[in-house]
Amino acid sequence: MGCADLSSQTNRLIACRSSRDEAGNVIMASSSVITVPAFADAGTQVRHFFGTRRHAMGLGLEAGIPRRGIAGSASSSWTLSVKQVHGTEALVVDRVLAPTDRFVGSWDALVTDQPGIMVAVRTADCVPILMHDPKRRVVAAVHAGWRGAVAGIVPKTLALLESRFGSRLEHVRISIGPSAGVCCYEVDEPVLDRLCQGFQDWKKVVRTEREGRAHLDLKALVKEQAQAIGMSPKSITTVNVCTICHKDLFFSYRREGKVNGTMVSAIGLPVKRV
Known part of the structure; x- marks a missing residue:
């Protein structure tokens, strides 16, 4: 998919408030967040969103410190993000949070089965991925x-x-959020070397542009990896939108050359009603 195709899909999504990915899954957009109805239809009414630069959720959210009632979450919910280091470690939150909790360390995945906790990641070209097992x-x-x-x-x-x-x-559902698209995400030889060593089907996710420049499809890479271990394509929704293309909607490290801001994406189980 080229830059013009991604731009067309993004404009259609924002203008019409809805679109579909290649698998036919519905994607919804408001003026500040993107959601996937399939998550909410799974029986547990899971709360989730992919943020844009118009979304104020990041205000008051510090790495490793739980916050209650910040923008984008219910007042009864905690929201937690942590320091990210481009690794593979996951933090499991398996207990109720308290205002005094501090999570000192680095993780690039957060997992919880606790109602009332929104686990969040920050991105500015990297891929945010939300997972949900309703069972x-x-x-x-x-x-x-x-x-x-x-x-x-x-x-x-x-x-x-x-x-x-x-x-x-x-039973698991995955949604792959906005990130640098293959239209814009040029990579060099060291990245390609690492990719070739770590992913056997690397040719599926690399596109050669004019003058032999290689572009990486990050969304396709994580989708291919999920399918390789048994995930059904029907259980994976892709928000096929490029963060580099759309300055008005997304922050982009690659476009701006520095971190001017990040988008917050989060997911959580609702607080149980008594």
Whole structure:
């Protein structure tokens, strides 16, 4: 898909408030967030969103410090993000949070089965991935740049859901959020070398442009990895939007040459009603 195709899909999504991915899954957009109705239709009414630069959720959210009632989450919910380092480690939050909690360390995936906790990741070209198993009532938020993706953060997080929570892949739903698109994400030889070593089917996710320049499709990479271990394509929704193309909607490290801001994407189980 070229830059013009991605731009057309993005404009259609924002203008019409809805679109469909290649698998036919519906994607919804408001003025500030993108959601996937299939998550909410799974029976647990899971709360989730992919943020844009118009979304104020990041205000008041510090790495490793739980926050209650910030923008984008219910006042009764905690939201947690952590320091990210382009690795593959996952933090499991398996207890109720308290205002005094501090999570000192680095993780690129957060997993929880606790109602009332929104786990969040920050991105500015990397891929935010949200996971939900409605059967085992567990959710995950994953941050994947090319390093984390090549190192297998997505299959490793899925394996954690299986081993720790008893999830079965046929029950898990994945949504791949806005990130640098193959239209714009040029990579050099060292990145290609790492990709070739870490992913056997690397040719499926690399496109050669004019003058022999290689472009990496990050979204396709994580999707291919999930399918390689047994995920059905029907269980994976892709928000096929490029963060580099759309300055008005997304922050982009690649476009701006520095971190001017990040988008926050989050998912959580609702607080149980008594």
